[in-house]
Amino acid sequence: MSELPEEVVDEAERLTRLMRAAVDDNERTAYRERRRELLADHGFTARVREADDTLVCHPDEWVVEGDVQLECIEDTGRAVERSLSGAGDPDDWESVAAHNDRVVEAVAAHGETHGANARAFADFMSNHYARRVESATEREIEEFHTEYFVRNAWPTDEQRDVVETSLSLVFAEADALDAADE
Incomplete structure (x- = not known):
């Protein structure tokens, strides 16, 4: 250790x-x-x-x-x-990205702005960590807020104002999808 x-x-x-x-x-x-x-x-x-x-x-x-x-x-x-190479298995990445895309679609039903924020978070988790959105740690969520979102998502003022709510919707919709898949 x-x-x-x-x-x-x-x-x-x-x-x-x-x-x-x-x-x-x-x-x-x-x-x-x-x-x-x-x-x-x-x-x-x-x-x-x-x-x-x-x-x-x-x-x-x-x-x-x-x-x-x-x-x-x-x-x-x-x-x-x-x-530093991520998951390393393209099949895993594709599966993760497909799952995260489904979550984005579900969040987009709550409005275009939430959908845009969910898309940014899904891209962040898929491309940087090759993991499902609901597996994000507090540290990764903070990294998304302070580094990725402000530099890579080019958020509007409206997106910035509701990003916390958008992420809550991401986690709720991911849970709902996981429950539906069981």
Whole structure:
């Protein structure tokens, strides 16, 4: 078991994904610095292993002059790895996206604005996490609100005003669809 808290790893992964998606160099640098500071508070550092597109968080003490020194590693279990490639199985992604599309259709019955917000959230969950909308964690919902929605959805004032209600409808409709499927 790693000594790095799960929520720290989640945030390091989120920042890495944001860093990769950023189009502005200053924004990319800010995400990288936030990740560095977050991990440094716990005595860890991060790198992306390009061979399999994996975020690796490992103790600072393993690094000497910028390179991981294998002789410094006593317990590889102290490192934490997270795939950055999503689900990796196109069939899973298609199934998830189809489910999320059904939820969007159900929410759209409550009005065009709610439908547009549901579409943005479904795209976010399908494309960034390859998961059903109802599986979103609080952290992912917050990421949607603070990062994705404002930057990628180009919401109208009306959409911003009702986004909380729209997400409530997303979860209610997803539950209703799941109940109907049983």
